[in-house]
Amino acid sequence: MIPGARLIILGRQGAGKGTQCVRLSRHYVVPHVSTGDMLRAAVREKTELGVTAKLVMDAGGLVGDDIMIGLVDERLRHADATTRGYILDGFPRTVAQARALDGLVEERPLHCCVDLVVPREVVLARILARRVCRDCGTNYTVTGAERQPWICEVCGGDIMQRDDDTPDAVNRRLDLYEEQTSPLIEFYGQDGRLAQVDGVGHPDEVFQRLTSTIDGRR
Numbered sequence: 001m002i003p004g005a006r007l008i009i010l011g012r013q014g015a016g017k018g019t020q021c022v023r024l025s026r027h028y029v030v031p032h033v034s035t036g037d038m039l040r041a042a043v044r045e046k047t048e049l050g051v052t053a054k055l056v057m058d059a060g061g062l063v064g065d066d067i068m069i070g071l072v073d074e075r076l077r078h079a080d081a082t083t084r085g086y087i088l089d090g091f092p093r094t095v096a097q098a099r100a101l102d103g104l105v106e107e108r109p110l111h112c113c114v115d116l117v118v119p120r121e122v123v124l125a126r127i128l129a130r131r132v133c134r135d136c137g138t139n140y141t142v143t144g145a146e147r148q149p150w151i152c153e154v155c156g157g158d159i160m161q162r163d164d165d166t167p168d169a170v171n172r173r174l175d176l177y178e179e180q181t182s183p184l185i186e187f188y189g190q191d192g193r194l195a196q197v198d199g200v201g202h203p204d205e206v207f208q209r210l211t212s213t214i215d216g217r218r
């Protein structure tokens with residue numbers, strides 16, 4: 001069996017991080033630990049943590065380091081993570097979280113922090129071309145060849161742009177990402193744990209680049 005891996009994945013929204021995380025998780029047979037998914041599940045299931053997190057998020061705040069670290073700590077104690085490893089997605093978001101993570105995984109340390117690099121103007125164009133069916137949620141991409149009105153192939157519903165995919169909103173999210181991430185890039189860069197991988201190109205090509213980088217770090 002192929003060896004496991006212990007990774008953090010960073011990348012702008014629209015960089016293809018979600019797709020690559022799924023592929024890496026299958027390839028290395030390690031869990032894809034997405035803190036966004038975990039928080040949404042906790043809120044949905046109304047766990048104690050979920051109720052606390054929802055209060056914070058409804059007030060427009062970011063869920064605090066303590067909650068996030070507790071959530072990740074609990075997940076990394078499961079057998080799949082202790083035996084095979086982990087792909088962390090959405091965590092750490094702060095240097096305090098990154099330091100705490102080093103403590104949590106002291107016995108099975110990180111192989112590397114992968115930064116999937118796609119230039120801002122490329123992701124901006126990708127996000128602005130996204131469309132979604134209002135009724136069934138199927139995703140589409142504008143090609144310019146659509147017939148108007150644009151109707152969903154699955155259910156016949158109207159295809160539209162998400163409210164939060166306006167240029168202003170996307171630029172705000174990208175600014176926030178850069179603000180949050182640059183200290184982490186520095187943190188993992190200073191001791192050689194950062195691996196920057198070019199994320200532009202066909203997903204198969206990007207996947208090849210990722211695995212050859214990761215295999216070189218283990």
Ligand SMILES: [Zn+2]
Nearest residue numbers: 133136152155
């Ligand atoms: Zn539809």
